[in-house]
Each structure stands twice: as C-alpha cells, then as structure tokens.
Amino acid sequence: MRYRIEVHVRPDVVLDGDRTFIDRLIAAASAAFDGFSVCAKSLTHVTAEVQTAGEAEALRVWLAALPNAADLRLSVTQAATEQSGALEKIDALVGSPEYKRLMHELHSVAPLVKRHATYDVFTNRCYLFSIGAGRGLTTALELFAELLCETGLFRFGEGKRVREGRLPDREADDDALCKLVTEGFGCGHIICVDITAWLGRLRDAAFKRFLSRIEDYATDNIVVFRVPLLEDDALENVRRSLGDILTVQTVTFEPFSPADLRECARRSLAAVGYTMADDAWSIFDALVGCERADGAFYGINTVNKIVREVIYEKQVFDAADGTDDCVIKPSEIGTLGVAAGYDTRSGEAILDGLVGMEHVRARIEEIVAQIEYAKTHDFEQPTLHMRFVGNPGTGKTTVARALGKLLAERGVLRKGAFFECAARSLCGQYLGQTAPRTAEICREAYGSVLFIDEAYALYRGERDGDAYGKEAIDTLIAEMENHRADFVVIMAGYPDEMQTLLDANPGLESRMPYVIEFPDYDRAALAEIFLRFCGGRIAVADDFAAAVQAYFAALPDAVLKSKNFSNARFVRNLFERTCGKATMRARLAGEAAVVLTKEDLRAAGSDREFAAMMEKKPKRMGFGI
Template structure:
C-alpha cells in the first residue's frame, strides 16, 4: 500500500483520489491527471494552498508531465474519465494490487514529478495503457475492466488446493547449460525440503548471475517461477512471481541512492501485505551492474542488511554482466557477508547454440529449415552482430520472426506453398534480404582501383602460409606465420573492403575455416564495469574463430600512457592472448590513421610482435578518384561529353592540400558526390529512351558544392547483410 510520504506534490495529488484509493498506481495517476486538468490560475492557487514554495517552478514541472504523457500517446480526457473504472476493478484483485502498490514508497521532496509518473506508468500493464491511448474510446476501457474482474473473480472462486494441484505447464527449454543444470538440481531437491518442512531454506540461498543481455535470463526466471508454482511453494501465480529492479546511479550525491531506497521499501511492503504462510512471496531480479565497485561500502552493506532482514520469504537474484570469474567471486563474497548467495556464470551463447535455438523457435510456429540452411543462418547471425547492437537470443528471435513473417505473407499471396513448411536455402536468402556474392576473391580484387601493391603484400603472406602447410605435410615442421595485420591510412581508402576480400580469400585457400567477416570499433572491446572488458573482448574473438575480426579505429584502445585506469589497456591484453592462442584460425585486422596506429603498436611490444604485416593504404590520386566516380556512374545513367568534361576538370583540379590531408574521405567522398549528383538529377525526373536518368554537367557542379571532401565524424553505417563488397 502507498503510505504517507515527504513529497508535498504527491500528497496533493493523492487528495484528488477521494474514495478511489491511492494503493494502486492508477490512483496516483488519476490524482495527477485531475491536477493537470485544472486551469493555470486554479492550479497555482491549489499549489500555493498546498504549501508548495516554488509555485512557478512546480507549474513548469507539471507542464513537463503533461508533455510526457502526450509523448506516450495517452489521451488526457480518457485518463480523467476512465481511470475510475479501472481502479475499482483493480482493487478487487489483491495479488495485482500488491504487485503494483509499492511503487511510490520512499519519495522525498527532491523527487521529480516526472520520475513519479514514469514509475507509475512502468508498473501499469501495457495492455491497460493501450486502452487510454489516442483513438481509443470509453467503451474500450469498460471492456478491459471486465477482463480484470474476470481474473479476480476466477481467483476468488478457485480453491487454493485446486490451484496447487493444477496440471503442470509445458516445461520451458533453457539453452544455457549453467542455468539448466541449476534448475534440474533444484527440481530434484525440492521434495526433500518439503518433506522436512524446510521450504524456506530453498530461497534462503540467493543467486548472483553473471550474464549478458539476451542470453536467457528472462526465460530462466520464467522457468524458475513455473517450477516453484508447480511445486506448490509460490504464494502467487507463476506469472506474478518475478519483480524486476534496476539499481541505477542517477546524478547527484543524494539522488543516486533513490533506487536502493525504493527496493528496501518494496521488500518491506511485500512482507507487510503478503500472506503469512510458508511460501515464496516474490522473486526479485536486481540489476546491480553499476554498483559492483561499491558493494563493500557501509551504505550498500546497510541496504543489503535491510532487504535481507525485511523478508525471509523472498528469493533475491542479483545480476551483473558476463565478467571475469575472479571478479564475479569477489562480488559474491561481498554480498555473502550479508546474504547467502550462489554465483552462476553464464558465457554468451556460441553459434552452435544459436542455430539450435533458431530451429526450435521456427518449429514452435510449425516451420523448419532445410539442412543446407545452417551456413546462411550463421551468416544472418554475423549480420546481426555487425549492425552494432546484438542481444543474443533476443536478436536471433527477432531474425526468426522476421523470416517467418515474410514466409507466411508469401503464402497468403500464393507466392509460396502453404502445405510445405520447410524453408529452403534460396528462400532463406530472400527472407534475410541478403545476397551472397559468388564472385571469387580474385574477381572482387579485379574490380578495385589502386590496390596492386596492397594485393602483393597480402599474396606474399598467403603464399608463405601455403608453403608452411606444404612443408608440414611433408614432415618438415615450421611455425606458422602470424596472419594478423594492421591497415593504416585515411578514411575511404578501401581498408574495410580489402579486409572483407581477405576473409574470402583465406577461406578459399583453406587458411580460415569459415571466412566470415566481423566488424567492430576499438572501444567496443571495452567494458563499462570492472571485470567486464576481458570476457567482452574474448566474446568478440570467440565469434570470429575461423574468420576475420576487423577492428576499425583500433587506436582508440590506447588513449594515454599515463591513464592506467582506462579499460583499453585491459582489452589489448585480452586481445593479445586471443591472437596468440588462435593464431591458426583467426585473423585480426586492426585499422586506423597511420600515426595513431603506429602509437598503438609502439605502446605494447606484445601486440606489435603479433602483427607482422602492416599495410599502408595511400590516398587515391586524382585520376583514380575520377575512375572510381565514373565506375559508379557506369551505364545506369545517360550523360554527354560535357558531363564527362566537368567530372575530369573537377578531379584534375583538386588541390594537393585536399587529397593529401589526413581527413580526406577518398572513396567515401566519391560515393557521396555520386549520390548527390544523381539525387539532384532526380529532381528533374528526365529519362532517355532506355529509361535511364539523364545527368547534366550542372547536376555534377551543384553536387560538388554540397559534398564535403573530409570524413564525417559520424560513425559509418555498418552493413546489415553479408557478402557485399
């Protein structure tokens, strides 16, 4: 229940609740909505009478709340008239009231109103908020309220023994071996604890789970809740058992402990308003990622003592990212001073587990993939990782759902046989919206300009490796040359394209087993918290076994020789170990500006010794830039000699200080110029007899005026597909 607080504006909002009760967040929301519906003069007077010292400041704060609600597409009139309908039904549902009723505890005078409203909205079901959005009607709210009444009615009429003896739900499949083993063991020992009347001891041992987002924690929590509910040990239904708490670190000395205060109050109120029986009241998932370095401080110890003493009927699950073993155990030891905790370290899922998950996910919808789809599915995973944001099983699930959406849409349009539920490799390529470039590495190289000397260095290394392999086969043991490389030069000189071709060429020559291409930035290897960097770096490398790991802007790993606390140093150390341990089946290519990359290699002799091949990518010459531009134009457009003359005159007249500048964008500049040229021409919408867009010299001249020759500070867009060069 919501008790009195030290927050004056919250107490003023509660006065509008009248007989509606503020024990659910809908009640508090209703109070604020009523305030926001007042005229400015009336609201100012109300605030003044309520002893709000800074009336003008609070008026602005409340206006911000109104804008915030509007940004959520919520209709103020529906909120004002419809919340009363929902609240009366919500109060008939004791479990739900308890679940949502502790959110606003512990607010003091410094708590911003928008924080309160955000907390309220976060604790109202999404399906409920949907009926209050623009375009909804009061009848929608009434219909929704009846579903609340139905749930409550059903719960009140259903005897406890009947709920406890309900047929078990279908087991939830857990893909992490660590988490699956924990659940299997728990399933075996529960009967012994129940037989002796010692159920409380089961949740007296909390968990510390080290796991990255998207690697199965949500599924594990669902399975854990189901297990306790089916064993008759849960005080509420399985889908109501878990509460998630993220302990943030907001700005300000006092405000940063706000989430800890809220957690302590919530745990206390679960005790106060829960049934006093020997059952598990809640599982609280607590994200303490931002606090791993402060767990031994007196204040955090006091919070741990408070939540532990408040409720012995709660299972605490502390969560941190995937970290080094020693760091996780240090965190475990810090918490164990107060709360018994068992550490579970969950490594990120590998390709084998991902592929297994993909097939199971598809099977749930009644579909399957042909046997020859694995390589394409794995390439799809590579594409997901290369787009800059990968969340494990979550990202892969999104990919599968997108594939099946396209497949079922084709069935509806009679483009696919609805009776055949097996997706072929060719269909999969289409659904993933990727095209596999079947050209050989030599064919790809033939289409590049100004790379002869670069190719010569690459071929020298590859031939040396082939000789070593041949001699080893003949009984003459030779150490394999290191295949790691460093590409230096300005942006747009073809470093990324060449790295992609090398991945393909090394696969063709049998040097790499997979030949996939993974692209990251240097700082991507660095973690946010102590102990996160090494496993994060190892994770990227593990994905790239058998492939090329391309690290752009690698020089960002070395920022200062005097900065001993920078995580870049730790990333370099972990990277060196991976480069050495997997030197035969992983090629790391680091890229960046020439001087910066030189400083990086000089900063660590171990790194320098493992990168034997350093290739400089010079800026393109004037004639090469012109050749690249006209190659992009190709025969897709119609143009005359005046257009060609304008192009030649422009590139031939580029000043030395432009094309020799470190930040000259080279090929990237040419591509921008090309796109701007035909973009300007497209405004005329003029075509020749072959339906080719006509380009004029004036189009090109206008494009040169709006195209910057220097590389943008904006990060380049990572390719979503694979095989594109």
Template sequence: MIDNVYNETPLTDGFDKFIEDSNKTETERCTYDNIDYIVPAGFSPATYSFRSAELILDGNNLMDKETNFKACLPDTRFAISFFLFVTQVENEGCCDDEAVQAWLYKKGKRKALAIRKEIPNEDGIYFDFSELGDSLSPGEYFLLLNNLEASESDCNFEAMGTNLRFSFSILPDGRHLAHPDIRNIRLHRDRTPLAGTSGRISLSFSLSRAMRKYDEFTACCYDESFFLMDRIFISQSPEMPQSRKVCTSLNSPFIWMPGQYTCLLSHNGEPFHKISFSLENERISVKMSESIKKHSSEYILLRYMESDRRNSFYWSELRRTPGFGSIKRKAMEYFQDNALNLMRKDCDLGPIRRNMNFLFIGKETEGTKNAIKDFAFILCETRNFNYVDAEELTEQKNLADPYAAVNGLFEGLTEGVVCISNLYALLNANENRFFQKLEKKLKTERKLTLFFLGTDAEINQVFETNPTLKGLFPEKNSVGLCSYTVSDIAHALQNTLKKQQFSFSEEAELRLTKLLAGMDAKGKLKNWGAEQVEQFFTGSILPCFWQRILDMECQEETSMKQELSKIKAEDIHDGFTDGKDTSFEQEMSGLNAMTGLHEVKQLLNATFNQLQFDDLRSRMGLAVRKKGIHHMIFTGNPGTGKTTVARMIGKIFHAMGLLSKGDVIVTERSRMVGQFLGETERNMQEILRKAQGNVLFIDEAYTLTADKDNRKDFGYRAVECLLTVLSRNSPDMIVVLAGYEKEMNQMLATNPGLRGRFPHTLRFEDYSADELMEIALQLFRKEEYILTGEASRQLYETISEAVADKTESFSNARWIEQYVYSGILPAMAERVLNRGGAIDKESCRTVEKEDVETAFLKFKPRQIETAVIPRIGFRA
C-alpha cells in the first residue's frame, strides 16, 4: 500500500508539445547518472551571473539547507505555489535582451517537464512552475539554468555541460504513511563532564522496519525554554544503507547546559515521536519516549511552526531568542487554536473567535520588546504592530492641547496590535479618559488587539482605577516574564559573541558554565536579562581578552586571526558585577560595614529570611503569603545615616526581588508642593512616576503638614496623593518618610490612615563618642593617614566633649566628616608647609596632636538657636 504512493503520476501530452513548440530552442544531449537527457545548448561564456536564488515549493525554499533540499507535497494540491526566483543578477556580456532559461526535469525522464524563458530585469528573474502542482509526484528532480553562472559563494549548483544544475527531492506526505516505532534509544557523549560544552551528543535508535529510499526523519532538539539546540535530517545514504539501526548526532553550536531537553522526531514532515532526556555533569539519561498525539503542542510545533515557512518566519525569530519560554508557549497555543479552526473549516463550520489581548508582566527591556514584537507578528497577519511608551505619550508637548498625543493614538487605528508600556504614566485622574477611549475602541474594532507590558503592581493599579478594563483580558492571557535561567544566559552570551565574530574555546565554555553555576547559587543571576549579558561581555570578558592579546608576542598572521576570534578560559573571571543586580549578601556588606545601625540591619535580615523561607515553601507546594508592603518611617537627628541607608535599601530590596529598579529618588517639600491649584498634583505625578520601581525618600517630610492651623495648605494635598500609592498592595515602590521623631509623630497624627501605611519605623539614634571615633578612623584610613598616639587620644577627647555638649542641631556623622576633612587635614597641611625643612612621605601622612587641637577650636559645638520653620506654600 505504501509503495503505491511512490508511483509516478503520468504527465500529460501537453508538456511534450509545449517543449517542442518552445521557440525551437537549440538542444544537446548530456549524460547524467547513465541517462542521456535533452538539455539546452549552453552559452559560452554565460551572459548573466547571479548571487542568490530561491526555489519555493508550497512555501518551502528547497535551496535552503535547512530543508535538506527536500520537501513534502500536501494531499490537497490545487493551490500549490512552485517558482524559482533569482536575485542580484548582473550582465556579464554586451547583450541586454538575451533570455535566461530554466528547465525542470524528473530524474529518469529524458525530456524536461517544463521550460521557462525570461529576460532579467532590475528585480531579477522569476520563473513560475505552479501549473505543475497537480502533476508532481514523489521522486528526485533537478533544475537546469542556461545562460547563467553562479557566484563562487553559491555551492548549491553543479555544472552539467554548460548549464547549472540544482538537484532536489519531493517526498510523499508523511500524513499518509505508516510511521515506524522507535526503540532502544541511546544517548552518549564522549567527554567529561558531559555538560558544559557545545558539540556532539550521539543519538541512536532502532526502527520497527528498515529505512526506505523516500524516508526522511527530522529531529529538533530544544531546551526548557524552547531554544533550538540543533536540527538534523536523517535519510538513507551510502553511509546509512537500508537498515533499522539509525546512528546520528545532535551537533549544537550552543553549550549543552545541565538540565532537561526534548527531541521531537518527524517522518516526512509528520511529527510522530518525542524523546525527553536529562543532561547532568555525570550522566545523560532518557526520561521519556512516546508517540506524539495529533494536534498536541509538540505536533503543532513541528508541523505548523517549524516546517511551514508561511507561518514560521517570526516563530524562528522568537525561537532563536534565549529565554521567554512563557511567550513561546503562548505562541504554540495560538497555532493549536489555528489548527482547530482549520478542522472546523473542513467541516463547513466557522472559526472560533479568540480574545487575543495579552498582559505581559515583567520589566521592560529591549529583549522583552523584541520578543513581544515577534509574538505580535505571529498573531497578526497584517504585521501591523504599534509599540506605545505611555511616558512619551503623556508628555505635554502641545500646550494648546496637552492630550493631543493621547487622542491621536486612536485616529485611524482599526486593526493590528497595540502594546502599551510604562503604564504608571497613565495612572492619574486626568488620564482616565485615555482608558475609556481605549476600551471603547476595542469594543468597536474587533480586529484590534491590545497588549499591556508592565510590572504586576502597575497592571493591578490600572485595573483598580479602571475595573471594567480587566474584563478585556482573559486570565489565561496573562504571561509572566521571568529572568534568564543559567542556560539562557550562556546561550545569549554565545549569540552576543557570534555577532562580534567571536567564539569560546572548549576550556572557556567549561569555565563559563562553572562560573555561572556558582553565581546562580549565590543569587547573583536573579534579575539577569539580555542587558546584563551584554554588560558581562563588554565589562568583564572583553577587557580581559584585549589585555591578553596586548601581552602576546608577535605571531604568524594565520594563528593571530584565530587568537583574535577566540575567547579563552583566562578571559573569564568571577569578579564581574553590573553594579545593580547583585546578591543580597553583597549589598548588605556595605550596610554591615557602617558603624551602628543595629535596628536597621536586624530588620533587613529578618525581611530577607522571610522571603527565603517563603520561596522554600513555594518550591514545596505550600501556600505563600503575598510579599506585602515595606514603607518606612526614619526618625532621628541630622547625620545619623538616614539618606545613606535609604540608598542602600534600594539596592538591597532590588537584590531581594521586591523592587524592579532599586534606585533612590530623594525629594522634599519644595519639589512636591506647588503654588497654584493643580500644580501639586502634577508635581506628585512626576515624582511618583520617577519613583516607580525605586525608593522614594522624602526628607523632612513633617514640613508637608507643619501648618496645623491651615488644612488648605497644599502640603496636605501632597500627602493625599501619596496615600493612593501607600494603599496599594505590592506597589513596586518603597516610600520612606524621614525627619525628627517628635515632628514625624505629629505629622502621622494629622491623618488617621497614614500611620498604618508604614509597617516599619526605624529610629536612628545619635552616635556615641566611640562610634564617632570609629567613623573618624575609617575616614583617615580611607585617605591613607595615620595618627600619632597623642593625636588619637586628643581626637577621642574632643569627640567626647562634642557629644557631651551637643545641641539639637548637632549633625553626628556629618559633623565628624567636616571635623576631619575641613578641620584636621587643613590644619595638618598648614603645619607641614609652614614648618620648613625637608618634607617626606611620612610627614605627609602623619596627623599630630596639634592638628586636632587647632581644628577643634573651629568645630567645637556651640549653642545655636533652633530656627522656627516658616510657613511654606499657598495660603487661602
């Protein structure tokens, strides 16, 4: 039954007549595989040359090596496209009206199936063979090009007389074949450790029947994020004669990282078997071997996404991107829905309408935007994609119409995909009409699709202020954007190297794998994406590479070229940090090095331990409470470290994963409160926009409500604007209010709901004399100064006196810093320069007792009358 599929369909007599009448073309005979073919008489030399060509059969390019120069014809052939397109054609002779001929043959038949003649134009040459679609049968074919020569870089063509020959095969459609069973699967790697390098993994298996002439098996191997490691084609050949035993290898240019992999097999374009295996440093083992069910996600992936070129271009772009497994799975679901609608169409049923609005929850990066764009092009046949940055959209560029850009977005928008990012820019009352218009537009324009890209906090805030908008997004259309895994980082780094014409040596691959595993164990890779990978290459690997090259002795040109393109193990070291996405321990080290602050350190360690414990429970499948809020009140006198700690807290909470950015936005009353109606709201909107994902540190926050007798003071309006953020769960922002303890308590009493929004109150006690002495010694060590014994005792005595006599305005660490830098060191400089005699290194680094005494006369605390805080702002 199967053999009948291979029987050739007889060609009509019209083809022979077409050839005979084809302008009486001059022909000659040429022997190929012991058969004499009638071929066109060649031009010597050829009139034209070309650099690239495509032979498209049913959407597949047979000249693309990924097709293995083979294609399967579908059962329904009435609309098959079959054409040759030659581009970059150049005239090599003096004639401009000479034609180029294309002759199509089936091996074994002396006469051509079809002949086409075309004169090249500025676009190239187009030969259409689509009318042959119903007559093509499985077998081996070749194409002859006459009066044309290929560039040296094109190795697809061979000479046949004075013509160019391209050979290809048409296979029977796998959907109508009985697939063999797969047995005795073996995976092997001839190296130790097994993981950590690119290269070959040997794959062998047995078929339940012998391989035939027109059998072709394709194996696609993916990692856990559906990143394609390798694709191989398996067919009968002299090296693999008719046999049941199949021995091949997966030869990936990408590092085989420890983890889970899936190898999907298709037979003549029809998916039929799945092999899952795990790869560790010590072992490689098959975890699962089973048949692929029709219309399963694996079937859809191979049948429609990988094989059908009409659908697979943007999938290929997405699939080549490391990470983003969640987006790739949604693309597979989309193709599954399409397959279901094709089945309904065959049964004369209408398509099932799907809601294509998506929420992408995560940070906005260039990699994220590119992945979403590829996904949008998969969904949208018109390829109409609009990326809208709400922050730019809401900039008031047109004073006559501040919302011209917002309103203009909807003009003429009837179909395609709109992706809106930086949603926080739309979270004020003035922008509510934007969401109203957007919702109305989506209900009236059924071909319009909406994407939201933002953090979980941003999207929740949008839905809180616009509840009906939430109904436009099905729960299953929420896509979480996770950080890169270790495998994703390794593969992204290899992609980066490839763009710069670099590659890793095997030793470098092993060193990189070990380094990334260690960094991951310490939590240093928690928030990594494409940007951090690029920084790792340019900030760590590349400088070491250049230094190694500069230190090399002169070599021969051939060996130097290899050195200039190869990253070696010594170019990779573990000292890299991007300055932001570092571990909790590393960020805490700076805080732990500070003198005092025991209460602050205790709170942060307790918070981190709770998060670690929650993560442990989550991995065990136990319930985990929400992350909650961490707004803080800092009370204390000047110079006790409030601003410094706030800056550290931003980085620490970012390392914990509680803040998406981790910077600190410092502000105070004059930047928040306006003088006119509405100005305060606009100021606060801008401040809150900048603070999204960061720490908002409001210094001397009590001044916002200092005028207790005037509730119309605009400072109270600033507090009300703050409450909208403080009331949200997981707002991706930490608000810190700082000031004197008494005044801060008075401020919190002005609004009944204010104190409850701040779960943490940290008291920054004044530094003791011992602590200030320790800070001073740290400053001296940092600047490479040493104190004599008398100078050290004198310094401690002056500090003790200052602490005993301090006033309310005493600025603690700020005072000691001024005492050292603006008092002691200038006094020392004056003494050394005015003393006369030789000045050596020792005299330039030794602080004497008299330097301390001279400085203390200037920096001894005095009683300073506390200034009354004036009333600020508009008074009604």
C-alpha cells in the first residue's frame, strides 16, 4: 500500500525570492527516504509517494521538524491502489455494466480459446457499441485492447492498437466506402467504425458491399461498430442489418446518472489533489444542469471542463484571500454558481423577491396546498405536472426554479433540483434515438423539476410529419404517467402555440392539469426590476432612479404589446449595457469607482437595438418615393 504526501509552501516564500525551495526539499527528502518518489511538482507544491505507513509518518515528522516548517502545509493520504491488470481497470470504470460483463466473458473464455486454438471463432465476432457522446468510447476501446493483449486472445500489429473511423455523412459510392476499409484497416488492430450517418440506409446495396469487404478483414482485426444511444428495438434492427453478413454482439453504454457524474468529477478532482466540500456539490449539479440546458452535453468531457473551471475559480479565490488549501467550498466558487442560476435562498424567499408576481404566487400556493392536502389525508397524490404560459422574460424559468425548491421544502419532492432543456433537445437525429434521449433527461430529473422551454417546438404540424417530435411526446407522456408523484414536468411557451400543441396531443393536457399564466410586465414593474438589478451591486447617482422610471414610462404601447418584446430580459440587457457605458466612462476619466448616472442610461438607450424600441412606427402601406 502506497501513501501520498502533499506539501504546499506559502506562495510568498517562493515568490519573494526562494524559487528553489521545492527542488531543495525534494533532494533532501530523496536522500533521507529510499521509497520517496515525486508524482508532480510546481514552484509552491510537491506531490510524492512512499511505500509504507511507517515511511509516511516518518516523512511527516521529518518535514514538521524543518526550520521553516511553519511555511509548510502537509497532508498524508492513502494512495489509490495501482491497477494490476486490464480487468481491474475495467471494473473501476463508472457505470457501463454491459461492457463490463462482456469483458469478464472474454476474460473467462480466453483459456478455452487458447487451449483449443479456436482464435478464428473469436476474431470473426464483431461488436455493436450503442454509446452517447462523451461517454468514454476511446477509453472502452483502449481497455478492450489491453485485455486482449493480457489474455493472449489477439495478436496486435505495429502502431496504434485502436483505430477509429467514421463513415462519411454525405452520400458515398461503393469506391469511397471500400477505400475506407482498404486504407484504414490494415492488420492487427481494433477497428471502430461509426456508422451513425448510415442508420437510415443500412439496407442499401452500397452498405452491404461495405460489410462484405469488412468480412474479409475481420479475421485479422477486431471490428467494433459505433452508433449513438438507441432504444432496444432500433438497436436490434441495426444488429440484424449487420448480422446479415457478420456475427455481431451488442453492448449498450447507459447514460451517466447524476451520481455517476459526481463520481467522475470526484475522480478528476482527486487526480490533482482536490476535493469538494459536501455542500459545494449542489453548485456542481447546477453547473451540469446549465451545460445540459442547450442540449449540448458531452458526458465526461463536459464534466472535466466544469472541474477545470471550478479549480481555477477556487485558486483565484485563494490567491485573493491569501490562503491555499485543496478543499473546494461553496463560497469559493459562488460566482460560477450564480452564473448557472444557483441560489442559496429558499424557494419561498425567491418567490417573495419577485416583482409583479402576486397572481402567480397565489396560484402556486393554491396548487401546493392542494397537493399537501391530498398527501396528509391519504388521498392519491394528484399529478404534479404544469403548464407555464406567457411571453419571453416574464419569469417562467425563475418561478420554475423556485417551485422545485418550495416543493422539496414542503416534502412533496425528494430533491427539488432544477433541470432545464429546450424542447428539440429531446429529439434525436436518427430513428430510435429520441426515446432513450427523452427517457434519460427525465431520469435525471426524478425527484426534481424538469422545465421544457418552447415546448410547442415538439409539434410542427401534421404536414411536417415530425416523427421525432411525436416520439418525444409519447415518451414524455409515459414518463409523466409512470413517475407522476416523483417529478414535475413544466412545459413553457407562448399561449397560442402551447394550445396548438395540446390540441394535437390530448394526452398531454390531461396530464398537465395546472396552468399558470405569466402576464407581461407593466412599465412600473419593468423600472422596479431594473433598479433591483442595481441594488447592492453597483452605486447609482441620486437622480438615477427617476431617470430609469422616466425611461420605462416612455416605452411605446407598440413595444410593450409586441410579441417579440422580451420583458425582464430586455431590462437585463439594458442594465448590462448601462453598466458597460458607466465602466468605460470611469476608465476614460481615471475614476476608480463606477457610479451609474442618467447619462449612462441615456447612452445605453441610444444604442441601435434600444433606440429602435422607442421609435416604433406603423408600417407604411403602398408605394413610397
């Protein structure tokens, strides 16, 4: 068992002149302890390992006895056991039970294959991996190769053991597909071919001839086909198409659960000596939710991106605070949390702080009271799902976020977290991809709120024949019914478009009995929202509030009634532009403090996109000269 030693020296000791301190410390420790080995170092930090607990304790005592021990911060932890083989590494992966079962199967059958010399029986088997983006395909392939090497099931050729390729997205002729095989395969490799672009053309003659060429190379290579995560029926259809010529075994890599994503982050943090405080993980969850909201989430890759951002934010905080420790706390990454919509206030406090929401607040209290009554009187819990109807910027997302917290505080939901997604992100690009994608998003939201913005985009009318949108709605209805008491689906959008969606899908309306209407803000509310953005964050001149009220009082009716007017979003954009004008003015004037003035507001309002709002005119009819 090995033990890890972390030694940090105060930055000022190094930066004020003694830049060789860590190097001298390493040299002295190496001379004193035979088992001392350096894992990583920088000007102010060294990570090393020793063989035994006794050596770790002796090294700690030795470091504590140094003349400048007061400048050092030490930590001793038990190092992770070094993996002794591919199978152990595979078992240590997060998730992937089907893949692990396949690898154990190959490990157990290897002695029989070698004893009876039936290598061709094994090598003529191909594999179909159904796996999402960022789910660890390359790692799975590399460990597959390592296992084959260790067991002696396959002899690899020269160069890289794993080669990955993709069938062209465009229409390709026989020559192009065959060229991919003859030039890309070689001999003695694991060959992974992404056939996603051909999922709708697996019966084409060109694709069948491509498979025939692969068959010629299968004995000398291990062939893996890759497709995105598909529902079982669609995946079986792909397997059958491939199985007309090849022997194919399917392996599905299930999406990472929220707990899996936390574990991936925990391991990434530990690799560089950091840990996350228990109460900071909710901010990590909010950052994940923010990344998912636009439908572009890439699993491990996105998690590692978040981890890097969190570590850097922590180090910026420590540098400003004059501290240096490896435990990430909520206060140190709060800026990231705010950007992701994380709010430490209770759900009730968030609702109380909203402007012009009296009707919405009363409606929510009515709904919550009905749910609580059913729960306390042993009635069947009513369906929790809701519709939020209103124009952009009227507070639908903010209220949905607060509602999750409120329902958790009242004991209705287990977690009360908030998950947001655009409607079309529920849809796949290929037949069979939509249902698992929608189910995955719903599973993540169990115990919480799933907010689907612009939900009407799921239905594009009968003429469009949108099979993917219909499949998403059908899957969503099933999830809403089967888990009616465990999560809240909130569909949001424009009033007319939402009604069109419901008229075309009667099953939705009956499962979303609660409707909350979000009216547009009036001029006074818009001005109050602007001033609340200022409150406590930036200084304002004495006459600034009056200028803000005058600005919004002058907004034409045509602007306020326009379907494209974004209400509070418009206010936020104007506020941020005003701050930008004030900051630039202060810099040019050499002023340290930034104070918002009515001149800054006037300058911001003069920018084209805002000035156009004040110049709304009726359209001219006929011909003009």
